[in-house]
Amino acid sequence: MPNNQFKKxxxxxxxxxxxxxxxxxxxxxxxxxxxxxxxxxQWSVLYHLWKVDGMSQxxxxxxxxxxxxxxxxxxxNLEKLKLVKRNASREDRRKNLIVLxxxxxxxxxxxxxVANTTLNEALQGVTNGQVEIAKEVLQMVYDNLK
Amino acid sequence: MPNNQFKKxxxxxxxxxxxxxxxxxxxxxxxxxxxxxxxxxQWSVLYHLWKVDGMSQxxxxxxxxxxxxxxxxxxxNLEKLKLVKRNASREDRRKNLIVLxxxxxxxxxxxxxVANTTLNEALQGVTNGQVEIAKEVLQMVYDNLK
DNA sequence: GGCATATAGTTGTTTATGCAACTAAACAAA
DNA sequence: TTTGTTTAGTTGCATAAACAACTATATGCC
Numbered sequence: 107m108p109n110n111q112f113k114k115x116x117x118x119x120x121x122x123x124x125x126x127x128x129x130x131x132x133x134x135x136x137x138x139x140x141x142x143x144x145x146x147x148q149w150s151v152l153y154h155l156w157k158v159d160g161m162s163q164x165x166x167x168x169x170x171x172x173x174x175x176x177x178x179x180x181x182x183n184l185e186k187l188k189l190v191k192r193n194a195s196r197e198d199r200r201k202n203l204i205v206l207x208x209x210x211x212x213x214x215x216x217x218x219x220v221a222n223t224t225l226n227e228a229l230q231g232v233t234n235g236q237v238e239i240a241k242e243v244l245q246m247v248y249d250n251l252k
Numbered sequence: 253m254p255n256n257q258f259k260k261x262x263x264x265x266x267x268x269x270x271x272x273x274x275x276x277x278x279x280x281x282x283x284x285x286x287x288x289x290x291x292x293x294q295w296s297v298l299y300h301l302w303k304v305d306g307m308s309q310x311x312x313x314x315x316x317x318x319x320x321x322x323x324x325x326x327x328x329n330l331e332k333l334k335l336v337k338r339n340a341s342r343e344d345r346r347k348n349l350i351v352l353x354x355x356x357x358x359x360x361x362x363x364x365x366v367a368n369t370t371l372n373e374a375l376q377g378v379t380n381g382q383v384e385i386a387k388e389v390l391q392m393v394y395d396n397l398k
Numbered sequence: 399g400g401c402a403t404a405t406a407g408t409t410g411t412t413t414a415t416g417c418a419a420c421t422a423a424a425c426a427a428a
Numbered sequence: 429t430t431t432g433t434t435t436a437g438t439t440g441c442a443t444a445a446a447c448a449a450c451t452a453t454a455t456g457c458c
Contacts, residue, residue, distance in 0.1 A: 116387060117371060121279060122296055123272025124317055125390035128397040133267060134446085145446095147414060150268055164436060171270055176415060178438060183413075200423045200436040225263060228393045240389035241262060243382050244271035247374045251274040280416085291416095293444060310406060322445060324408055329443075346406040346453045 125228075133224045140220050142213065144187070149217060151180050152189065152206075156214045160203045162195070189213065271374075279370045286366050288359065290333070295363060297326050298352075301336065302360045306349045308341070335359065 119125075134146050144152070154169040155161060161169070163177045170177070181204055184190040189210035195201035229237060265271075280292050290298070300315040301307060307315070309323045316323070327350055330336045335356035341347035375383060 117367065118296070118299055119390070119394075120387070121272075121275050121367065121371065122292075122317070123269050123276065125393040126267075126269025126272050127317060128394050129267050130269065131446090132397045145413065146268075150264070153264055162436075171268070171273060172414095173416070174437060175417085175439080179414070198424075198436085202437075221263065221267065225267065228396055230392075230396045232389055232392050236385055236389050239382055239385045241266070243378055243386035244265070246376075246378050247271040248265075248274050250374055250376045251278045277416090291443065308406075318444095319446070320407060321409080321447085325444070344406080344454070348407075 129224065129228050132227060133221060136220045136224050137217070140216065142217060142220065144189070144213070144217075147176075147180055148184055148187075148189075149221075151177070151184060151204075152210060152213065152217065153221075155190065155204060155206050155210070156218075160193070160205050162201045162203055164201075166204065184210075275370065275374050278373060279367060282366045282370050283363070286362065288363060288366065290335070290359070290363075293326055294330055294333075294335075295367075297323070297330060297350075298335065298356060298359065298363065301350060301352050301356070302364075306339075306351050308347045308349055310347075312350065330356075 130146050133149070137144060137146070137149070150170050150172075151166055154166060163174065163181060166172075166177050166181075167174055172180070181190065181192065181202075184204075185192065188207055190204050190206055192202040193205055195203050232240075276292050279295070283290060283292070283295070296316050296318075297312055300312060309320065309327060312318075312323050312327075313320055318326070327336065327338065327348075330350075331338065334353055336350050336352055338348040339351055341349050378386075
């Protein structure tokens with residue numbers, strides 16, 4: 107039975123995530139304008155390290171909703187940029203603990219400022235009540251599919 | 253002034269589009285299970301051609317929110333799969349009109365069934381009223397940033 | 399007609415994703 | 429201790445995105 111909550115064009119927009127694509131592009135653009143030379147994917151890893159430094163790659167997978175090869179390569183690139191370092195774990199030699207360099211730590215304040223600005227741009231004219239419901243729906247969608 | 257509608261973790265989810273990523277992955281998985289051997293990006297192009305066959309690449313850019321190189325390569329791959337064909341336009345020799353092959357046309361029904369099923373999976377337990385508001389918010393976000 | 403500019407599309411480079419196959423270390427059971 | 433299984437991470441390959449530089453055609457203006 108076809109779902110008729112969505113007209114054809116809307117179905118497309120919803121499935122392809124037009125809005126979140128737009129937010130990502132704007133964030134990337136805002137980083138560039140602020141002379142922050144990282145990608146939003148790299149930002150998404152740093153974001154979690156700023157909260158808890160020294161996470162393992164597997165923990166970063168879970169936090170960022172990315173698979174292991176993606177994190178391997180994001181960490182590769184962040185290491186090239188000297189923003190993080192892989193430290194072998196003492197307790198479990200299979201694990202790499204990813205720790206921020208001083209340069210990586212320094213980025214936090216500026217990046218989070220830009221992220222908040224971007225979110226404010228995105229949510230112009232949207233009421234708190236609407237945002238709450240949208241967040242709920244998106245969370246339910248995620249829970250339904252995970 | 254920082255936006256305090258979002259707690260930290262929520263900000264991350266919203267910006268990175270956790271929900272729409274999950275929908276995309278599920279759609280891809282459902283295509284695979286249905287033995288439909290295309291990517292969701294290829295689907296997004298076919299989707300618009302099923303509505304209006306013979307669009308130019310530029311029109312596909314606008315419809316799919318992708319840039320020109322992306323469409324060039326998606327059309328390349330769709331041509332390799334023999335699902336579409338580039339026809340030079342008579343009126344404007346700069347333009348390629350992208351037309352569906354019989355195989356491309358055949359895919360429509362099955363693909364749209366799978367897309368609708370996927371959307372139903374995603375929206376389990378979400379009321380029509382909530383969906384309406386979420387759609388509005390996402391549209392406003394898109395309009396704010398485009 | 400001739401020149402500047404805009405539009406349509408392609409190509410090259412870097413970064414990232416998804417999937418499968420792989421290595422190495424840890425753990426569990428006999 | 430050895431054997432099998434799970435977990436952590438890496439590598440290879442195909443597809444895709446973002447950006448810049450490019451070619452070719454069309455158009456507007458003098």
